[in-house]
Amino acid sequence: EPGILEQVDLTPTLALGLGLPISKNSVGHLIPAVFEELSLREQLRLLQINGYQLSRLLQDSSPAFHK
Known part of the structure; x- marks a missing residue:
């Protein structure tokens, strides 16, 4: 639903947003509306960082995950 955010x-x-690393055990994803004022390049970079962190979490928590 629009307007509903996950904790x-x-x-x-x-x-x-504060320029800090994402906690390695975080399963959340970026809230796009928060970064609307950034350039597309900056938004994509933040999404890349979040995606990389989530992929590392998957690799670390799933022994069957193939790198």
Whole structure:
């Protein structure tokens, strides 16, 4: 539903908004509306950082995950 946010999404959003690394055990994703004022390039970079962190979490938590 529009306007509903997941609590887990606050961690990566606040971390990257403050210039901090995302906690390695965070399962949340960025809240796009928070970064609307940034350039497309900056938005994509933040999404890349979040995606990389989530892929590392998957690799670390799933022994069957193939790198």
